[in-house]
Amino acid sequence: EVQLVESGGGLVKPGRSLRLSCTASGFTFGDYAMSWFRQAPGKGLEWVGFIRSKAYGGTTEYAASVKGRFTISRDDSKSIAYLQMNSLKTEDTAVYYCTRGVWLTLDYWGQGTLVTVSS
């Protein structure tokens, strides 16, 4: 059974950093792209970024709203995808979800982890 479990969320002050993890199981993690999305309280879904599998270079793409502040990485040996978030702003407050990508089809979603940026 495919499972994605996000962790690392919490309350953080503006300007600080936080690293989220997405721990995967039930599939060969290294064969898949991974993506991060977020959903601000009471709002719709927003794509954050994407990391290709090593077979496709392991390269990344980011939304303009987070580019230069957020970094996605992966550790295929541990089946974990990371979202490093720096210079956090109050508008980054959201539930963050990771998803598995079969190329450009994002099929399984995790349960999400809440990040609150507030002084």
Place this chain on the structure above:
Amino acid sequence: DIVMTQTPLSSPVTLGQPASISCRSSQSLVHSDGNTYLSWLQQRPGQPPRLLIYKISNRFSGVPDRFSGSGAGTDFTLKISRVEAEDVGVYYCMQATQFPFTFGPGTKVDIK
């Protein structure tokens, strides 16, 4: 960026009756590889999003066959043939043909 619009934004439906949601993109969603990466997601209250339909019309594993997707180019439709109580939630269309991936604003489906 590709802008996704959905209509209606709210859809009160009688149990057992059909429902239909339209999604339109500001440009063609046909990828250079020939596929159209248009998906539909369901988000039940208090739950994470769940993939229903991918590449316009393919039902994801475990999705009931009362859900169907259709369309091409810039116009797409999600249909629920007979709405059940468990279908209450918000439905989003999403394009992954071009970065940044973008979503429609969501359509809230509830029971009359």
